[in-house]
Amino acid sequence: MTTDLDFEADELAMLRQLFRDEAHDALEAVTRRILAAGSAAPPPDALAEMMRVTHTLKGAAGTVGLAAMVELTHRLESAFAAVGRDPASWTPGTADLVVEITDGLHGFVDRLVAGEPPESAAAALRAQIARIADVPPERPSQIFMAVTEPLPERQSGTMEIAIPTIVEAGIPEPLVDLPSAGSLVESRTQTIPGEASRYLRVEPERIDDLMSSAGELLFDRTRIERRVQLLRTLSRDLARTRQNLRDAIGPTGGHRLAEAEGELAGQAALLSQTTAALLDEIEALRRTIGELQRGLTRIRMDTARNLFLHAARTLRALRRATGVVVELRTLGEDTEFDKSVAEQLVDPITQLLRNAVAHGIEPATERTARGKPEVATVTIRARQDGNLLVLELSDDGRGVDVVTLRDRLVATGRWSSVRAQLASDADVLDALGTGVSIRGDADELAGRGIGLDVVRQTVAKLGGEVKVSSVPGRGTTFSMRLPLSTSLAHAMLFKVGGQVYAIPAVHVVDTTLVEPGATTTVVRHEQLPVLRLEALLGNGATGERRPGVVVSFAGKSLVGTVDKIVGPREIIIKPLGPLLAPLTLFAAATISGSGKVQLILDPAQLVRRAYPDAPHESLGEMSSSPMVLAGRALVVDDSRAIREAMTSMLGREGWIVDVAEDGVRALQMTRQLRYDLVVTDLEMPELGGFELIERLRTDDRFKATPIIVITSRANPDSRRRARELGVRALVAKPITRRKLLEALASRETVA
Amino acid sequence: MPELRNVIVFAIGAARYAIELRWVREVVTLGFVTTVPTAPPVLGGLCNLHGAILPVLDVAVLVDLPAGPAARQGDGALVLEADSTTCALRVDQVDHVASLLETGGSVVDASGRPLTLLDPVRMVRRALELLGAPA
Numbered sequence: 029m030t031t032d033l034d035f036e037a038d039e040l041a042m043l044r045q046l047f048r049d050e051a052h053d054a055l056e057a058v059t060r061r062i063l064a065a066g067s068a069a070p071p072p073d074a075l076a077e078m079m080r081v082t083h084t085l086k087g088a089a090g091t092v093g094l095a096a097m098v099e100l101t102h103r104l105e106s107a108f109a110a111v112g113r114d115p116a117s118w119t120p121g122t123a124d125l126v127v128e129i130t131d132g133l134h135g136f137v138d139r140l141v142a143g144e145p146p147e148s149a150a151a152a153l154r155a156q157i158a159r160i161a162d163v164p165p166e167r168p169s170q171i172f173m174a175v176t177e178p179l180p181e182r183q184s185g186t187m188e189i190a191i192p193t194i195v196e197a198g199i200p201e202p203l204v205d206l207p208s209a210g211s212l213v214e215s216r217t218q219t220i221p222g223e224a225s226r227y228l229r230v231e232p233e234r235i236d237d238l239m240s241s242a243g244e245l246l247f248d249r250t251r252i253e254r255r256v257q258l259l260r261t262l263s264r265d266l267a268r269t270r271q272n273l274r275d276a277i278g279p280t281g282g283h284r285l286a287e288a289e290g291e292l293a294g295q296a297a298l299l300s301q302t303t304a305a306l307l308d309e310i311e312a313l314r315r316t317i318g319e320l321q322r323g324l325t326r327i328r329m330d331t332a333r334n335l336f337l338h339a340a341r342t343l344r345a346l347r348r349a350t351g352v353v354v355e356l357r358t359l360g361e362d363t364e365f366d367k368s369v370a371e372q373l374v375d376p377i378t379q380l381l382r383n384a385v386a387h388g389i390e391p392a393t394e395r396t397a398r399g400k401p402e403v404a405t406v407t408i409r410a411r412q413d414g415n416l417l418v419l420e421l422s423d424d425g426r427g428v429d430v431v432t433l434r435d436r437l438v439a440t441g442r443w444s445s446v447r448a449q450l451a452s453d454a455d456v457l458d459a460l461g462t463g464v465s466i467r468g469d470a471d472e473l474a475g476r477g478i479g480l481d482v483v484r485q486t487v488a489k490l491g492g493e494v495k496v497s498s499v500p501g502r503g504t505t506f507s508m509r510l511p512l513s514t515s516l517a518h519a520m521l522f523k524v525g526g527q528v529y530a531i532p533a534v535h536v537v538d539t540t541l542v543e544p545g546a547t548t549t550v551v552r553h554e555q556l557p558v559l560r561l562e563a564l565l566g567n568g569a570t571g572e573r574r575p576g577v578v579v580s581f582a583g584k585s586l587v588g589t590v591d592k593i594v595g596p597r598e599i600i601i602k603p604l605g606p607l608l609a610p611l612t613l614f615a616a617a618t619i620s621g622s623g624k625v626q627l628i629l630d631p632a633q634l635v636r637r638a639y640p641d642a643p644h645e646s647l648g649e650m651s652s653s654p655m656v657l658a659g660r661a662l663v664v665d666d667s668r669a670i671r672e673a674m675t676s677m678l679g680r681e682g683w684i685v686d687v688a689e690d691g692v693r694a695l696q697m698t699r700q701l702r703y704d705l706v707v708t709d710l711e712m713p714e715l716g717g718f719e720l721i722e723r724l725r726t727d728d729r730f731k732a733t734p735i736i737v738i739t740s741r742a743n744p745d746s747r748r749r750a751r752e753l754g755v756r757a758l759v760a761k762p763i764t765r766r767k768l769l770e771a772l773a774s775r776e777t778v779a
Numbered sequence: 780m781p782e783l784r785n786v787i788v789f790a791i792g793a794a795r796y797a798i799e800l801r802w803v804r805e806v807v808t809l810g811f812v813t814t815v816p817t818a819p820p821v822l823g824g825l826c827n828l829h830g831a832i833l834p835v836l837d838v839a840v841l842v843d844l845p846a847g848p849a850a851r852q853g854d855g856a857l858v859l860e861a862d863s864t865t866c867a868l869r870v871d872q873v874d875h876v877a878s879l880l881e882t883g884g885s886v887v888d889a890s891g892r893p894l895t896l897l898d899p900v901r902m903v904r905r906a907l908e909l910l911g912a913p914a
Contacts, residue, residue, distance in 0.1 A: 444855075446873050447806050450787075493829040527813060565816040606864055607834050607903070608825075610911040613817050617825065617832045625813040625825040625832055 040092065047092045048141040049229060054085045055130040055137075056337070062126050063340045069111065069118030079108045094140055096150050100133065103157045110161035117161050124344065129156050142766050235327055242321045249317060253310055259303045266296045329364040329512075332410035332419075335373055336361050339408055342378050346385045354385060355405045363410035365417045365512045372490055373419065373508075376483040380421045380506055381406065383480070388425035388504055398501065400424065416492075417512045422505040428498040430456050457496040483508075485623055489600065519618070519628065521594035522577055525566025528626045530618060531579060531588075533596055535631040538578040538684060539660055541701060542589050544571050549587050551578050559638045561588045564613075575702060581631040586638035595704045601628070660684045660701065664694040664708040664720065665738065670763070674707060674738075677765050691715025695723060702729050705772075707736045710746065718746075721753045736771045738763055750778050786896070788874040788888060789857065791838055791847055795894050797879065797886060798857065802899040804865070805858040806873055809835065812850045821909040823850035823869055828858065835867045840909065841902050842895065861899035866906070 058081055061074040070078065082105040089097035111118055132153050139149065270292050277285050336358040343354050389395075389404040396402055409420045430453045437443040437459055443451070451459075460480055480494075483506070487494050492510025518533035542549050547558055556578065562568055576587040599618040608614070615630035663674045666689055675685045686701070688694035692714045694706075706724065710717035717737060724730040737750055740761045750758055755778055757771035786797040787806075812824035812835060823835040835856060839847040847869070850856070856867040879886055879894070886894045 442808070444873060446875055447855075450806060450873075450876060488827065488830040490830070525816070602830075602832050604832055605834065607866060607906060607910060608815075608822075608832075610907070611815060611818055614815070617813075619827050619830060619832075622811075623827050624811040625827050627813065627815065627825075 043092045044094070044141045046229060047088050047094070048137055050088060051085055051097070051137040052134060054081045055133050056334075057081045059127055059130045060337060062123050062130075063337065063344075065123065067120035067123050069115045069122075072112065075108060075112050079105055079112070082108065097137065097140055100136070100150065100153055100157065103154060104129065104133075104160075107157050107160040114161070122160060124348070125156060125159060127341070127344070129153060129160075132156065142764055230327075235324065239321070239324050239328070242317065242324055245317045245320070249310065249313055252313075256303060256306045256310060259299070259306070263296065263300045263303050266292075266299060270296055328367050330367040330370040331361060332358075332363045332365070332370075333361045335370055335377060335410070336408060338374055339377055339381060339406075342381050343385075343406070346381065350385060352385050352389060353403050354389065355403050357405055357407040359407065359409040360411045363412055363417065365410075365412075369417065369490055369510065369512065372486055376486050376508070377408070377421070379480075379483050384421070384423040384425065384504075388423040388427075390426050394426075412512065413509070416509050419508045419510075420505055421508075422503055424503040427500040427502055427504055428457060428460065428496070429500055430498070433457070433460065454495070454497065457498055458494075460496055485621070488623060489619055489621060519597055519599045520577060521597050521599075521626070522575075522590040523592040523594055524561050524590050526591075527565070528594060528620065528624070529561075529565065529590075530597070530599055530626055530628045531577065531631055531634075532615075532628070535579055535581050536577055537580045537585065539593055539702075540576045540578060540587060542574050542576040542587055544573060549576065551585075551587060554585070557586050557638045559586050559588045559634060561590050564637070566591070579631050579634055581635045584635045584639055586635060588634060593702065593704070599626075599628075660686065660703050661705040661707060662686050662688060662694060662697060662703040664688045664691065664706070664712070664717070666690055666709060666712045670709070670738070670761075673763065674768075677763070677768050678705075678707075691717065691720035694720055698724060698727070698730060703733060705734050705736070706730070707738060710737060710739045718749055718753065721755065725753060734772075736768075747778060784879050784896075785876070786879050787857065787876050788894060789855075789870040790872045790874060791870055794839075794844075795874070795888070795892065796838065797877075797888075797894045797896050798859070798868075798899060799896075800876065802859050802861050803857050804860045807856050807858055807867070809850060809852055809854045809856050809867070809869070811852050812854075814849075819909050820846040821906055826856075826867065828865075828867070831865070833858065833865065833867050834906075835869055836902070836906055838868050838870075838897070838902075841905050842897075859899045859903075862903040864903045866903065 058078050061070050061078050065071065065074060069075075082101050086098055086101035086105060089095075089101060111122075132149070136149050136153060270289065273289050273292065277289060336356075339358070340356055343356055347353055384404075384406050390398070390400075392402045395404065405424050407420075407422045409418075409422075411418050434448050434451075434456045437456065438445055438448045443459070448456070484494050487508050487510055490510045492508055495507045495509070496504065497507070498504040519530040520533050520536040521528055521530050523529075538551060540549065540551050542558055548555050549558055550556070558576065560568070562574070574589040574591070575593045576589050577593065578585060578587050601616045602618060604611070604614060604617055613630060613633050614627045616628045618626050618628060620626055661678050661684070663671055663678070663685055664687075665671050665674070668689075671687045671689070675687060678685045686697060686703070688697055690712045691708075694708070695715065698706075706721075708717045708720055715723075717739075721735055721737075724733070724735070732754075734756045735754070736757045736759060737746075737755050738759045738761060739746060742758050742760050747758060756776070757774045758778055759767050759771050785800045787800055787803055788795065788797050790796070807828070809826050812826055814824045815822055819840075821837055821840040823837050826833045826835055835850045837847050837850070839845060850869040855870045855873060857870060857873070858865065858867050877888065879888070879896075886896045888894050
């Protein structure tokens, strides 16, 4: 397939990555138009655009030699053309079908570019496309001839499609603001390989790394600031000492003493000036860091459009599941916010939509009786308010009965009657979802109490809050206010004395085990001091071998002993506030997924405690290891080539990798060390992969450890066994970086 | 001239206190309380309040009494905002909201029982002093 192409292998690989991105954009563009039209046939201009996008995609697929994609896009284009010839052939089911096809093509492209030959998937898609419209069968040779057909010229004025107004059931759409949507779509779909582009495609990870470094700068600044504050105190003390000295010398004191006192005065003044100047410079640094972060944040901005598309999809799925028809109105789709925020908002939006469908919206008969339109409307509105993103989701359903909710809060003992009396209606509504539900029964779609808890937690984790307002009989509005971006940092998390703590990942270079009572330990041929964190942070109970975190700061390293290593995480840094500033051991805090506050230790302070005799100045020179630690992984495989390949791939992701050639050796190693990840082959001499996993799972330390299985025999039987053993992912050989990354990203057991 | 104050009356153990309502931002039930090792007893711990870090203080320590029970999840707390600082006070019970007449520095409630009227600004400054002192 690739032999007659004019690319070097690596160049082709790069081009295919570009094609993949482009294909996702193009498929999204098609989906948008389908969703914009509701269940009705897309209007002619939308159909023309769908054809154009598909056509462009076909050309690009040919360029990078992906024949399977050329064929499918060609069929899709023909199907769209057939719809254009006979709009009456479009049924309400066709819209769903096309969305299913584009969804399927997303996955297809990913697999195709990753190098898998997805023949069965292609056949399934081919069959689905054939159901769109009757397309005359074509011989393969015609496929490429079709590419040379001139494109239907389309003027930019024909892009006025009410994309944000996604209307279900063919209800006439109210038009909303969307001045630049067309041009945006245009610029995205026209970026094809080989064509000069004004845009630079950058892997998101690279930007994440930069963001992480910028986040680190914040830590550094805080440390410098603290040191300068110390200088300031010192300068004041010096002035006082000078005054004391002067008093002691008195008017009759010796000439030389007085001279020295005069010099001291001059030096004290200089110190004071320098400190003041330093503070100014720190302020300048603060501004620059702020600009840097804002600049980086802008790069990562996403618009609300994708979130709205997701909402439209969710409502479609809900309609299929429940039969409840809801019209979706969206406002402010050009509102920009951080991609990571957008990703995290997907679940809350889904949950709120489910709530609306399950609880908020009355049955059609009830609505008619109340004089409301039979079809309910959910409005999602995004807007920016200063540094905050405000996302409001309103339904025009039955609303929440505040009186009942207030009674319920007191009746369930969650609130005292005084508190209930003090609380405004808004406060009472805000209590919704903190364990209190307005309905006793929670159906499978949405138990309102629990669901809202999740929404609140997610939003709180992003540093925002959720407010609820409601007018009985008229509807409910959930208003989420959250920062437009989050400053994510990589950190190593561990447990001491029952609490979880974090250390910035750039300062954690390794993990190890420390013998009981040891005051030093050897890590990579270097003798390092042991800092007993269980004594510093916990109750000091010890007497057994403990895991240790190897912390490095300013060229000095130490091993901090902990109860348990939790592993690397991405965290959002929260300032501790003025009251806690004197507690120098802690640099900041973060909030866990379950809403608990977790403290971030300042590595500089740990080094200071581990090296009590070292002059403090030397700690001022910053040096940080560029390696970001993801944890320690064990790779078990009898093929040396695969062990090498895995070591290299995992190493690039920041993992520290140990290898074992069979299950027996692996078991020995797991007795010595705890691993954050185990990657194992299935067929091995001595002890096979499943047997190894079985034994590991009986060990408390490896009960929940992520395990990835690499295999050449991914049959239903091995899949079932993997599921029973809680394996995260099955990766088919040959292993690619992409497959590995996907496997690493999976958070659940294999399906 | 005696001054009329709107206060919230609350109890911690046997002691009863009042704080002017204008300082009270919220009455909350504490979520998980993270203890802060190395911190003096005045700091009961840290809580997550709408995504921000909320220090929970021990009123007893602030008024120079022996430290009260540790703050725990599910305890009641008053969230105060004073001296550009937000913090929480752990309380056993929030009694009622009242208008009190202050005469000559001593405050009594409707039934004539004495109350300690707390000044949040001074409390925050005292907390900062205690936290800054070497442990």
